[in-house]
Amino acid sequence: MYRIRSFLIYLFLLLTACQQAQIDTSSTRSYSKISGQTMGTTYHVTCQTPNPSALKTAINTLLKEVNQGVNHYDKSATISRLNQASEELLLDTTKTDAKHFYINLKTAKAIFESTDGALDPTVMPLVNYWGFGYTEKRAITAVDSLKVTQLLELVDFNNIQVQSKEGQLYVQKKHPAIQIDFSSLAKGYGVDEVGRLLEQKGIQNYLVDIGGEVRAKGVNKRGLPWQLGINTPSPEAALTAFETVISIENQSMATSGNYRNFYEVDGIKYAHTLNPKTGYPERNTLLSATVLSKECMIADGYATAFMTIGLDRAYEIATNTPNIEAYFLYALDNGSIGSKYTKGMQNIIK
Secondary structure, eight states: OOOOOOOBOOGGGGSOTTOOSOOOOSSOOOOEEEEEEETTEEEEEEEOOSOHHHHHHHHHHHHHHHHHHHOTTSTTSHHHHHHHOSSEEEEOTTSHHHHHHHHHHHHHHHHHHHTTTSSOGGGHHHHHHTTOSSSOOOOOSSOOHHHHHHHHTTOOGGGEEEEEETTEEEEEESSTTOOOOOTTTHHHHHHHHHHHHHHHTTOOSEEEEETTEEEEESOOTTSSOEEEEEEOSOTTSOTTOEEEEEEESSEEEEEEESSSSEEEETTEEEESOBOTTTSSBOOSSEEEEEEEESSHHHHHHHHHHHHTTOHHHHHHHHHHSTTEEEEEEEEOTTSOEEEEEOGGGTTTBO
């Protein structure tokens, strides 16, 4: 599922437009910017490195390996092979693609259980039906409620099991038509993997962004914590319009919202966030959910889950879940935007 994410505010962009070079002084540090394409979007890495060209090659290689595990648009990826399997798939976790897939599977299952099924990757058949998946993109002009009910019978992550047989792992499906979608956490996982790659190379100050999912470590080139903006949740708002700015260090951040990725038919808006309990695009007052965690994959998964359950339940889960913080923007009756956030957000909101 394509989702709107937070856009980054890089402090060095606040320097004068005429500044042409990055110069190391007592107050500024030399950073490189690396960009590319992955997972149907773009990635951006800002970090201290003596060889950005070699680092970009390493990042691209890594992200290709991640895609081979979790990208359902790639028919040869592990996730696609499971989706097309009749019953089970051998999972050789000594191979990088299977390893990436398995990590996403385990993490998704943990979030599925902690959110009472609000995050359910087996929603893939419904994602395709509503026109937001890997099948032909088209708007639903007439909703077939019987079809939705039939597809909803396939949605239950408990119908995916991992079994060990003779020392080998198999992913088993209770029904051949069950398919999974890791879009709710795969980009976050890619961010984490790139971050770990940088750290393996001794890079301690960096910002990694894939499609708005972010992992930050250390400080920016001015020696300050990284500054990230949370977008104004409105389709009419500019991409640089922010409701608030937060300051993070050694944290990851993901934002999910329905205010850009939707289509409209006969005055009815159909958003890409599907409720796995009802089978329909979710409608509630929650406009966006921003989650902080050490791992971007965790933040990504919870942000998606929160959008399917509304403000009150999302706030309750965020408050009672260790190692995450959340910032919610929601619609008020008068048309304005309200905010609500967990206690740990108070000291980092600017």
